[in-house]
Amino acid sequence: MSVAGDDAGAPVLATSGLTKRFGGKGGQTAVDAVDLTVPRGAVYGFLGPNGSGKTTTIRMVLGLVRPTAGDVRLLGGRVPDDVATVLPRVGALVEGPGFHPYLSGRANLARLDAVDRLADPRTAARRIDEALDRVDLLGSARKRFRAYSLGMRQRLAIAATLLQPRDLLVLDEPTNGLDPQGTREVRTLIGRLNQEGVTLLVSSHLLSEIEQVCTHLGVMRAGRLVAQGASAEVLGSTRLSAEVTTPDGARAADVLAGLGLTEVSFAPDGVTLTLEGVAPEAVVAALVGAGVAVRGFVVRHATLEDRFIELTGGGFDADE
Numbered sequence: 001m002s003v004a005g006d007d008a009g010a011p012v013l014a015t016s017g018l019t020k021r022f023g024g025k026g027g028q029t030a031v032d033a034v035d036l037t038v039p040r041g042a043v044y045g046f047l048g049p050n051g052s053g054k055t056t057t058i059r060m061v062l063g064l065v066r067p068t069a070g071d072v073r074l075l076g077g078r079v080p081d082d083v084a085t086v087l088p089r090v091g092a093l094v095e096g097p098g099f100h101p102y103l104s105g106r107a108n109l110a111r112l113d114a115v116d117r118l119a120d121p122r123t124a125a126r127r128i129d130e131a132l133d134r135v136d137l138l139g140s141a142r143k144r145f146r147a148y149s150l151g152m153r154q155r156l157a158i159a160a161t162l163l164q165p166r167d168l169l170v171l172d173e174p175t176n177g178l179d180p181q182g183t184r185e186v187r188t189l190i191g192r193l194n195q196e197g198v199t200l201l202v203s204s205h206l207l208s209e210i211e212q213v214c215t216h217l218g219v220m221r222a223g224r225l226v227a228q229g230a231s232a233e234v235l236g237s238t239r240l241s242a243e244v245t246t247p248d249g250a251r252a253a254d255v256l257a258g259l260g261l262t263e264v265s266f267a268p269d270g271v272t273l274t275l276e277g278v279a280p281e282a283v284v285a286a287l288v289g290a291g292v293a294v295r296g297f298v299v300r301h302a303t304l305e306d307r308f309i310e311l312t313g314g315g316f317d318a319d320e
């Protein structure tokens with residue numbers, strides 16, 4: 001293996017044909033030939049409905065579950081063969097660490113640090129304060145864990161993964177169960193850690209919670225990775241749609257057809273269309289020029305939510 005030679009251009013994580021079947025032959029295929037590529041410096045949003053195989057994939061990546069087939073290359077090494085060398089450089093939040101409710105945030109981190117064989121006890125205090133500082137909890141370090149808000153609790157869990165220097169952080173559903181404020185805090189923290197140079201793999205079943213911070217996306221559906229790439233690519237950045245509010249729907253549709261637009265449909269108070277690369281101002285000019293009474297014109301970017309529904313056939317927001 002070549003951890004030392006782990007070159008800067010290589011992905012931090014790449015799986016190939018990664019597969020997990022539970023229950024032997026004929027059993028359920030939870031993860032089916034997944035080729036994940038997480039580039040260095042990315043915030044990789046690993047998305048998919050509950051049960052689509054995200055956690056099982058993450059557990060295989062971390063050497064916690066043995067794949068039925070396929071390979072995992074992590075930080076220049078292989079999993080599971082090289083876990084002793086590569087895993088110390090990976091911080092993971094898969095199941096939340098068990099925090100003690102009556103101990104302070106700092107004391108909780110001290111307990112976790114004390115059981116880490118790789119951690120030098122002489123430098124514990126500095127390490128713990130640095131981790132608290134990175135998640136913006138230094139000011140609340142002496143408060144008891146039970147007095148922490150949901151967002152603070154999750155930030156403390158992330159601080160626990162930062163007690164050692166990390167090249168990759170793997171956060172499984174870090175916003176799950178948080179209130180909007182807590183979700184915002186965790187999202188901001190993800191963005192900040194990324195700016196500090198950490199690559200992150202962040203899973204979620206709720207797109208809207210992480211969409212804004214992801215540079216890359218991978219979408220799982222029933223065990224398969226159905227889309228992957230730079231966020232803009234996966235989202236289909238050119239997919240703009242528009243809604244025209246007008247009493248002259250039929251005439252508007254003719255004008256739009258004249259512009260070569262093929263995805264036009266009637267709505268209760270006008271028409272909707274996909275812009276297909278035509279500039280919105282050109283559409284408005286053509287409509288107005290043809291005497292169509294345009295009372296409203298709204299351009300919409302297809303959101304990740306829309307795209308996701310296309311990719312997975314919906315069901316994304318289904319509650320557990």
Ligand SMILES: Nc1ncnc2c1ncn2[C@@H]1O[C@H](COP(=O)(O)OP(=O)(O)OP(=O)(O)O)[C@@H](O)[C@H]1O
Pocket residue numbers: 022023028029030048049050051052053054055056057205
């Ligand atoms: N140890 C196991 N034994 C049998 N089946 C399992 C096991 N672990 C997971 N599965 C099944 O594998 C499928 C994928 O589960 P997984 O937890 O990886 O999905 P997920 O996308 O992470 O969903 P969630 O967000 O609910 O964790 C599910 O159908 C699940 O029931």
